[in-house]
Amino acid sequence: MWDFFETVRHRHSVRKYRSDSPVEKEKLHAILEMACAAPSAGDLQSYHIVVVETQTQRDSLSQAAEGQAFISEAPVCLVFCSDPHRAESEYGQRGRELFALQDTTIAAAYAQLAIVAAGMASTWVGSFDAPQVRELLELDTLNPDSPLQPVALLSIGYPAELPEPTPRRPLEKMISYR
Ligand SMILES: Cc1cc2nc3c(=O)[nH]c(=O)nc-3n(C[C@H](O)[C@H](O)[C@H](O)COP(=O)(O)O)c2cc1C
Numbered sequence: 001m002w003d004f005f006e007t008v009r010h011r012h013s014v015r016k017y018r019s020d021s022p023v024e025k026e027k028l029h030a031i032l033e034m035a036c037a038a039p040s041a042g043d044l045q046s047y048h049i050v051v052v053e054t055q056t057q058r059d060s061l062s063q064a065a066e067g068q069a070f071i072s073e074a075p076v077c078l079v080f081c082s083d084p085h086r087a088e089s090e091y092g093q094r095g096r097e098l099f100a101l102q103d104t105t106i107a108a109a110y111a112q113l114a115i116v117a118a119g120m121a122s123t124w125v126g127s128f129d130a131p132q133v134r135e136l137l138e139l140d141t142l143n144p145d146s147p148l149q150p151v152a153l154l155s156i157g158y159p160a161e162l163p164e165p166t167p168r169r170p171l172e173k174m175i176s177y178r
Contacts, residue, residue, distance in 0.1 A: 007113055007116050007117050008113065010116050011112060011113060011116045011121075012121070012162075012163045012165060012166070013121075013122075013123040013124065013163065013166075014070075014121035014122065014123060014157075014159040014160075014161060014163060015068075015070040015123055015155075015161070015163075016070065016073070016159070016160040016161040017070065017073050017074045017075065017121075017155070017157030017158060017159065017160055018157065018158040018159070018160045019073070019160075021075075021157070021158040022075045023075050023076045023120065023156055023157060023158075027118045027119075027120070028051070028076065028156075030114065030118060031111055031114040031115055031118060031156075032049060032051070032078075032111070034110050034111065034113075034114035034117075035049060035078075035080075035107040035108065035110050035111035035114065036049075036107065037110065038103075038106040038107045038109070038110040039106060040099075040103040040106070040107075041087060041090075041091060041095065041099035041100075041102065041103055042087075042090050042091065042099075044086055044087060044089075044090060044099075044103070045086075045103060045107075046082060046083045046084070046086040046087035046095070046099060046100040046103045046104070047080060047081060047082050047083055047100065047103050047104035047107055047151075048081045048083055048142065048143065048148050049078055049079065049080055049081070049107070049111075050078070050079040050081065050137050050139070050142075051076065051078060052076065052077040052078070052079060052137070053075065053076055055072070057077075057136070057137075058071055058072050058074070058077055059072050060136045061077055061079070061128070061133065061136070061153060063132075064128050064129045064132040064133050064136060065125050065127060065128035065129075065153060066127055066128070068125060068127070070123060070155055071125065071153065071155050073155075073157075074122075074123075074155035074156055074157040075156070075157045076155075076156040076157065077153055077154065077155050077156070078108075078111060078153070078154040078156065079133065079137060079150055079152075079153050080104050080105070080107060080108040080111075080150070080151050080152045080153075080154070081104065081139060081148035081149055081150050081151060082100040082101050082103070082104040082148070082149045082151050083100055083143065083146055083148055083149075084096040084097070084100040084101075084146075084147075084149060085145070085146035085147070086100065086146055087099040087100040087103065088100075100149075101151060104151045104152070105151065105152065108124065108151070108152045108154060111154060112124065112154065115154070115156055119158070120156055120157060120158055120159070121156075121157065121158070121159040122154045122155055122156045122157075123154070123155050124152055124153075124154055125152065125153040125154070125155065126151075126152055126153075128150070128153060130149065130150050133150040133153075134147075134148070134149075134150060137150070
């Protein structure tokens with residue numbers, strides 16, 4: 001088992017997955033538990049996660065995401081949706097416009113690291129047609145009083161490639177001290 005720093009260092013976006021290795025139910029459950037362990041504004045957890053496993057739905061998600069083929073190829077896709085009305089009930093406009101989005105993306109980031117710790121890989125997908133995803137996953141029927149907004153897709157599976165580490169801007173360009 002890697003320590004936290006190793007886990008972060010070993011996370012790379014993987015866009016090729018092994019077709020012979022499905023994601024085990026127990027591992028998927030553990031990953032979802034870790035996502036939901038993330039902090040959230042007022043502990044409201046203003047998000048919802050849709051687990052997509054069928055080939056048909058993954059193909060449709062891929063189409064909605066500019067045809068990015070790895071979404072079809074990965075055995076699981078998690079769709080992280082924000083629940084702006086839930087955050088708004090406690091925090092008004094700031095909750096609706098900011099906190100729900102933050103809650104959702106923190107949960108997705110926790111999931112990405114849990115996926116690595118579980119020996120798998122993922123890619124965060126932000127380029128997709130949100131209305132199309134809402135429609136194909138029938139998000140409005142999931143939470144009729146509080147419409148869900150798809151924010152990020154995570155393709156998950158066992159990696160069939162080892163990508164080169166991507167560069168980062170130097171720390172001194174990213175950080176200021178006052
Ligand atoms: C908000 C966001 C949107 C992204 N959208 C896409 C996407 O649509 N397709 C894709 O292949 N990768 C996408 N990525 C993955 C980035 O390209 C990737 O994280 C970045 O190049 C750094 O590489 P690494 O993840 O291997 O460190 C997205 C990442 C983030 C955080």
